[in-house]
Amino acid sequence: MGMPDAEGHGPSDGLPDLPPEWGRVVVPDDASALAEEARQLRHELRRSRRRAAWRRRLGLTPRPDGRPPLGLPVLILMVAVLTTLGGLAAVTWPGSSRSGGSPTVVPYPGPVGPLPALDLVDAEDSPVPLRALLPAVILLVDACACAEQVADAATTAPTGVTVVTVAGGRDVSPAPSSAGAPVRALADPAGGLRAYLHLPAHPGTATALLVNREGAVIRVVPELETVEDYRADLAGLAG
Incomplete structure (x- = not known):
């Protein structure tokens, strides 16, 4: 049996019961008034489909047996390898390339004391x-x-x-x-x-x-x- 709406009115004939927490449901006479809500809903659905597709490609979707996805450890390993390679490249990159081809001048760490009596x-x-x-x-x-x-x-x-x-x-x-x-x-x-x-x-x-x-x-x-x-x-x- 139907529940009364938010203002205490009973349900309309032919409509299913709606949860009371929804409050009063107003159906506009002109469907164009819902165009903005419909656009937002389509945008969210497209984004959810793209996210699900990428998760399937990367193997990040849960397996039927409930175990972690196979692609997640591979993705973590790839990120770790790329980070390590980037650090090694920054350390070993030639100084001449960073300075536009000019050699780096290193001051001579020569003797501090006076010239010896030779x-x-x-x-x-x-x-x-x-x-x-x-x-x-x-x-x-x-x-x-x-x-x-x-x-x-x-x-x-x-x-x-x-x-x-x-x-x-x-x-x-x-x-x-x-x-x-x-x-x-x-x-x-x-x-x-x-x-x-x-x-x-x-x-x-x-x-x-x-x-x-x-x-x-x-x-x-x-x-x-x-x-x-x-x-x-x-x-x-x-x-």
Whole structure:
């Protein structure tokens, strides 16, 4: 038997009983008044169908026996693998690609203390105290002749600054003639400077040290290319 509606009226003949919690049900005379509600309902139904279709494709729908879907562990595993690969790519990606092709310049972690009191040798195999030549631009030429870099250093060095070339072993190569600062050609048979700097020699390149009058190393260029690598520090040598 029918229930009265929200205002206490009995049910209309021919209509099924409606739950009382629905309240008063008003049926408009013009069906177009329900167009917006119908559009929203169709949208929800389409979204539910798409969600169900994707869950079936990914194997996320429950199995008939009630056990978890097969696709869920696979999806979790894929996410974990992709996350790991992304982290590895971020760590190992070359620095040149992130910086637009320009190499990353790493400051030389050189010695903090003063230049050690090393005795080198000249062409006559006589000992020469290195600290007696300060202030100086010291060029380690044990891996190349580097005549151009030596000439540029002699031309650019301020007055009172000595340019020192240091070869390996006991073979002292004659310094190139230059109208600039004097050039002292020496050799380091014991490899004391390389050991102090912890820098191996690279074939075809020189290493430059700028040492002021007090013996403090103010600049180290591990692989010298041009005088521009240390020109900005030359003014502090003669002071």
